[in-house]
Amino acid sequence: MTDWKFRARDSLGVTVKGTLEAPHSQALRDLLARQGLDLVRAQPARKGVEARHLKLPAKALPQVLRDIATIDESGVPLIQGLSDIAGEGDRAKDAAVLLKLKESVQLGKSLSEAMQEMPRAFSREAVATTRAGEKSGTLGTVLHRLADHLAWKREIASKAKQIAIYPTILAAAIGGLVVLMLTFLIPRMTAVFVQMNVDLPTPTRWVMKASDLLMTRWPVLLCGVVLLVVALVMLRASPRGRQTVDRWSLRFPLVGPILTKIGAGQVCASLANLFRAGLTLPECLEITEEVVPNRELARIVGNAREEVLVGSSLAKSFEEAQVLPPLVTRMIQLGENTGTLEESMERVVRIYDREIPTLVRRLVGFIEPITILCGGAAVAFVMISALLPIFRLMKAMR
16 A cells, blocks of 8 residues: 555545555545545655654643544534644644544544554543544534543643652752752861861761762762662563552552542543443443553552453442542442442542642642751751861860
């Protein structure tokens, strides 16, 4: 099969340009003829990026889905709508993906099949939800809901990052100040004390040894830090290591309960969105296992799917895992008993949507003064240790 870049005209004489896949030029002419187009010119297209390598920024995906939903609801032909969106001046980063969608649809593939060819642009959750919307005839509604769901997930993920970003920056700044003092201030003061043959207090000797170690052994220390970072990255990259890290993150004091609620909200939101699109509960659990960021929670969802397939209750499976908050298991049990599982999970999402921002603000407000206090204590210790010999000299001179 060859990609052909063509120019054709429709029955009204309007010029149509695009790219299609066909084994030869006559097959391309026949394909266009079935679409009511007369081929004017065609040439083999240059090989571009393969569909499976095309990417779509995470923040752009909800907007793309909303645009496709609007096209479906307005009655505009999908091929024409995708072409119009790709041609907008501010959609340069999305254009390659949109044009590839258009080409695949032109070849007779469904929208979900076209999305499936680009796994780096569209997640399995997006593909499955789109397929369900196509089958039920509610594609526009389903895509609007999916876009809202993905935007919510991105917002929740950004709130989770807030827990670490500011304290990390603050700790790095204080650590840099301590290193600067140990490498610049302390060596100069040490030289003066040695010349004056001053009897140094114990804290001062400790600080001087730390400064000497940092000045003379910095290549070894730097290599140690680099090796530690590489080891952590490799641990996070391996499936077993990532699951271990994610498991302990849920148990970490202060942070763990918030991360657990964030993960529980993501699980319930994905399940509710997929269930609402018309997928069966095992299908919802299978896809949610793949898209949930925390791999420990993904393992729990996978185990729940296996138990649901043999007739067990979803609430019972989650409760036995002893990880998800009791609110989640109670609401799911209520939904299973009353036949309103989708609505129950959506209630959980709404509750956590209100609760999580407050918890994040409280935690950041708690960590910030502790970080400042600990950092200030470290800086004060170095400063006082450096000044203690001077105090002794002044006392002796009296």
